[in-house]
Amino acid sequence: MATDPVIRGPAGELSGVISSEPAAVEGQVPPGLGPYQLAWRRLRRNRVALAFGALFVVIVVLCLLAPLYAKDVAHTTLAANHITEKIEVGGKSKEVVSLVGIPIGPTWHSRFLLGADKDGRDIAVRLLYGGRNSLEIGALATFITVILGVLLGTLAGYFGGLLDAILSRGFDVIWAYPPVILGIALGAVLNIDGITIGPIELQAGSLVIPIAIVGIVYIPYVAKPIRGLVLGLRQREFVDAARQQGLSHTRIMFGEILPNLASMIIVFLPLILANAILLEAALSYLGAGIQPPNPSWGTMISEGIREIPAAIHLTLVPGIMLLLTVLGINVFGDGVRDALDPRAKIRIGRR
Amino acid sequence: MSRFILRRLISAAGVLLAISVLTFLIFQAIPNGDPALRLGGRLATPSELANIRHEYGFDQPIYVQYVDTMEKIFNGTVVSYTQGINIDEQIRRVLPATLSLALGAGFIWLFLGILFGVLTAITAGRWLDRVLTILALVGISFPVFFLAALVLYYLGFKAGIIPLSGYVPLTEDPWGWFTHLIAPWLVLSVLFIGLYSRVLRSSILDTLGEDYVRTARAKGLSERRVLIVHVLRNSLIPIISLWGLDFAQVIGGGAILTESVFNLHGVGQFAAESIGRLDIPSVLVIVLLTAFAVVLLGAIVDILYAVLDPRIRLSS
Numbered sequence: 001m002a003t004d005p006v007i008r009g010p011a012g013e014l015s016g017v018i019s020s021e022p023a024a025v026e027g028q029v030p031p032g033l034g035p036y037q038l039a040w041r042r043l044r045r046n047r048v049a050l051a052f053g054a055l056f057v058v059i060v061v062l063c064l065l066a067p068l069y070a071k072d073v074a075h076t077t078l079a080a081n082h083i084t085e086k087i088e089v090g091g092k093s094k095e096v097v098s099l100v101g102i103p104i105g106p107t108w109h110s111r112f113l114l115g116a117d118k119d120g121r122d123i124a125v126r127l128l129y130g131g132r133n134s135l136e137i138g139a140l141a142t143f144i145t146v147i148l149g150v151l152l153g154t155l156a157g158y159f160g161g162l163l164d165a166i167l168s169r170g171f172d173v174i175w176a177y178p179p180v181i182l183g184i185a186l187g188a189v190l191n192i193d194g195i196t197i198g199p200i201e202l203q204a205g206s207l208v209i210p211i212a213i214v215g216i217v218y219i220p221y222v223a224k225p226i227r228g229l230v231l232g233l234r235q236r237e238f239v240d241a242a243r244q245q246g247l248s249h250t251r252i253m254f255g256e257i258l259p260n261l262a263s264m265i266i267v268f269l270p271l272i273l274a275n276a277i278l279l280e281a282a283l284s285y286l287g288a289g290i291q292p293p294n295p296s297w298g299t300m301i302s303e304g305i306r307e308i309p310a311a312i313h314l315t316l317v318p319g320i321m322l323l324l325t326v327l328g329i330n331v332f333g334d335g336v337r338d339a340l341d342p343r344a345k346i347r348i349g350r351r
Numbered sequence: 352m353s354r355f356i357l358r359r360l361i362s363a364a365g366v367l368l369a370i371s372v373l374t375f376l377i378f379q380a381i382p383n384g385d386p387a388l389r390l391g392g393r394l395a396t397p398s399e400l401a402n403i404r405h406e407y408g409f410d411q412p413i414y415v416q417y418v419d420t421m422e423k424i425f426n427g428t429v430v431s432y433t434q435g436i437n438i439d440e441q442i443r444r445v446l447p448a449t450l451s452l453a454l455g456a457g458f459i460w461l462f463l464g465i466l467f468g469v470l471t472a473i474t475a476g477r478w479l480d481r482v483l484t485i486l487a488l489v490g491i492s493f494p495v496f497f498l499a500a501l502v503l504y505y506l507g508f509k510a511g512i513i514p515l516s517g518y519v520p521l522t523e524d525p526w527g528w529f530t531h532l533i534a535p536w537l538v539l540s541v542l543f544i545g546l547y548s549r550v551l552r553s554s555i556l557d558t559l560g561e562d563y564v565r566t567a568r569a570k571g572l573s574e575r576r577v578l579i580v581h582v583l584r585n586s587l588i589p590i591i592s593l594w595g596l597d598f599a600q601v602i603g604g605g606a607i608l609t610e611s612v613f614n615l616h617g618v619g620q621f622a623a624e625s626i627g628r629l630d631i632p633s634v635l636v637i638v639l640l641t642a643f644a645v646v647l648l649g650a651i652v653d654i655l656y657a658v659l660d661p662r663i664r665l666s667s
Binding site: 048178281304316 | 365366369370373377484485488489491492493494495496497500501503504508509596600601603604605607608611612619622623626627629634637638641642645646
């Protein structure tokens with residue numbers, strides 16, 4: 001019952017908690033294991049998290065195999081349209097796109113497994129190719145967000161003063177825009193005629209544009225908490241000791257402080273990845289992300305919603321795929337957080 | 352206390368100023384973003400372009416243009432570059448739909464978020480907690496435009512329970528207002544309910560381990576009293592600050608996805624259209640509206656904290 005006392009690990013910040021996890025809660029833990037080994041042990045026991053993590057991996061592998069699927073299973077290509085063709089489904093001959101323009105639904109056969117769109121293109125093929133774009137943008141944007149977020153947050157927290165004031169106001173400004181609105185604004189700016197910054201030349205419609213947009217939008221969401229953590233770490237004895245030894249600021253930041261940020265960064269990775277994939281889909285849905293005919297799950301849903309109510313499968317197929325991908329990342333990420341920070345998974349009265 | 356409020360308001364005004372300047376500069380720096388080119392059309396001659404630049408003041412130094420635009424915004428006389436329409440009227444046309452959406456959804460997600468957060472915290476580790484946790488994760492993972500499309504298709508087209516789209520003003524038809532908004536309210540709330548219940552759950556579990564909670568129990572207070580008066584009051588702090596930011600962002604067009612699928616013609620859709628046309632004054636007005644809402648609610652939340660918790664007041 002809730003009246004029972006609460007068992008909790010000793011207080012401390014994220015990094016300190018892991019190594020001092022009491023053996024009583026998790027059974028007998030052999031001495032001498034590092035914090036990440038302990039976290040890995042806890043994660044390994046969380047079957048739900050592992051299953052959803054595996055789901056995500058399966059989706060990634062399927063998307064990587066898109067060209068093989070298109071060639072050997074669906075016998076088509078990404079752009080090929082079969083608008084005037086007929087196919088055999090269950091012994092009957094059916095038009096891929098009917099005379100009134102309604103595309104065929106899922107056939108559950110090798111060709112048009114998940115149906116066709118109104119240009120007679122194979123939805124399953126587009127789904128996998130689109131997934132490559134969505135996942136690539138999500139992964140690279142996450143990389144940018146985490147690198148810049150950690151760097152700027154650490155600089156602001158470590159040096160404080162004027163630099164902190166400037167960076168923190170900058171975070172506040174980005175923070176004040178709704179992410180989707182900021183994304184469309186950047187998308188509108190960059191997608192008109194492309195942009196040239198020094199030697200870098202971006203074509204309108206290039207994948208780099210949505211990567212940069214999504215990468216920028218979430219920087220404060222990482223930088224702010226990192227800054228807070230660094231503010232606390234800066235006061236600690238080991239940083240004083242390093243300073244006394246005459247280590248440079250760079251070495252203190254990367255050698256002493258960064259390792260203590262690791263578990264927070266690990267917790268952030270899946271969170272940012274899930275949100276980056278969702279934001280890219282939202283931007284593509286609004287026409288500010290990936291430009292057609294290049295597919296992504298967001299553009300496919302956008303095309304699908306226009307065909308409601310005639311052909312709901314055009315919305316369902318990419319929508320469910322997007323949901324499963326993000327859910328896989330989120331549930332796995334939740335498990336990772338529990339494993340790294342056992343305090344978050346407190347049991348009530350089960351001694 | 353009044354010094355704290357004053358300092359908080361001054362810093363809020365500073366953020367607003369920075370946001371307006373930055374937005375103005377970004378849209379000035381756009382390559383090929385010269386508004387004269389869009390006003391004049393593709394066939395405009397150089398002399399026509401020069402006329403337009405002079406008439407709209409684009410030939411003035413950039414800080415003069417900024418001050419001019421801001422002055423017009425506060426006079427309510429600012430006019431769109433590309434449409435020639437008064438933006439004040441535009442905003443007044445789109446704001447009621449967005450405000451209705453934000454108020455209804457904000458109430459629903461705050462109420463259900465707290466309810467589910469408390470439920471999962473007091474049943475932590477048991478089946479109700481597990482089920483609700485999975486549900487919360489599904490809610491967080493659901494792309495809002497996909498959810499909106501599903502609701503529209505299955506409840507609108509198939510079942511015919513909800514009207515298909517559009518916004519009906521409250522003053523014209525209160526019942527129509529309600530039926531047109533109930534689906535958007537729920538769809539918009541799903542993400543936040545999932546998020547808030549997760550945040551509140553871990554916040555309550557953290558607070559339950561505090562010494563003062565043990566003291567309260569040792570004094571023999573009932574568990575209900577401990578939970579409501581001692582635990583919940585403190586655990587709600589992060590929820591309140593999240594709610595302030597999220598609510599403000601919805602007012603500033605953050606619910607654009609929900610608005611566009613349900614075709615509510617709100618601030619978000621207006622923002623997307625203005626951005627697409629690179630209409631600097633419209634974008635500035637919307638951004639300022641959002642920033643104003645975010646900063647104002649942020650300041651209110653901070654002041655509320657300071658009232659509730661003297662430690663915050665003293666330390667800052």
